[in-house]
Amino acid sequence: MDDAILARSRATPLGGVVRDSVIAVGGKAWRRLTIKTHVILEGEDIVEVTARYVRPHLQEGDIVFVSEKAVAGSQGRSVPIAEVKPRPLARFLASKVRKVPWGFGLSKPETMELAIREAGVLRILLAAAVHVLGRPFGRSGDFYRVAGRRVAAIDGPTAWTQPPYNTRITLAPLHPHRVAEAIAARLREETGFSRIHAAVVDVNDLGSEILGASRGAPRNLIREALRDNPLGQGPYQTPLGILREA
Secondary structure (H helix, E strand, O other): OOHHHHHHHHHOOOOOEEEEEEEEEOOEEEEEEEEOOOOOOOOOOHHHHHHHHHHHHOOOOOEEEEEHHHHHHHOOOEEEHHHOOOOHHHHHHHHOOOOEOOEOOOOOHHHHHHHHHHHOHHHHHHHHHHHHHHHHHOOOOHHHHHHOHHHHOOEOOOOOOOOOHHHEEEOOOOOHHHHHHHHHHHHHHHHOOOOOEEEEEEEEOOEEEEEEEOOOOOHHHHHHHOOOOOOOOHHHOOOEEEEEEO
8 A cells, every 4th residue: 555645645635636647558658547536335326426526537538447346336236244144165165265465355254155146156166176177287367267257356345445345345346338338428428528438447456357348448458557556445535537648
């Protein structure tokens, strides 16, 4: 966690730009503006919230990106960890997951339990078997490739996450493509800009994935431009951003 960015976020008013950084992709320079919001909760209209915060900063040709956690939170796709009762299979599988310094992933019985609920017992067992078979050959990522994006996107609580999500497990958002399309359509209508795109993204310190994007959005460009996680950690309160050719 970057203390300087955290201090900047705390000093930035809602709707302000916390970070303005540049990355080179495809021989061009791209700016990433990350925008501070309130903590987005269940029942809020993520399309309206996104439009409200990014509209003052938009230019023609911009790509708006929204974190999957913000979308999922608005959809009520977060579960208090205290309410999850893991089955024995979840406890067994979680005990076999390698722990990492940036979070616990599926190494907690509660997150593994929700993974089983999302993918089903058979698919999780198949994913585990493929993972075990691939380990002698130095393969990695097979578990999530088989289990699917809805499992890979499960986000467990951490001490630095903003309340109430510091005590909740967040699942993958539903219908991310529809959400991205709705955001892009709303922004085109409100601004008159015809070349606005939007994407729902899952970015972290391991890389970036595009869960949903408006039609015609340059998915590979977005993925590469966000690979260093410009949205940062939960305390920054920056679940929205704008990608723009510099």
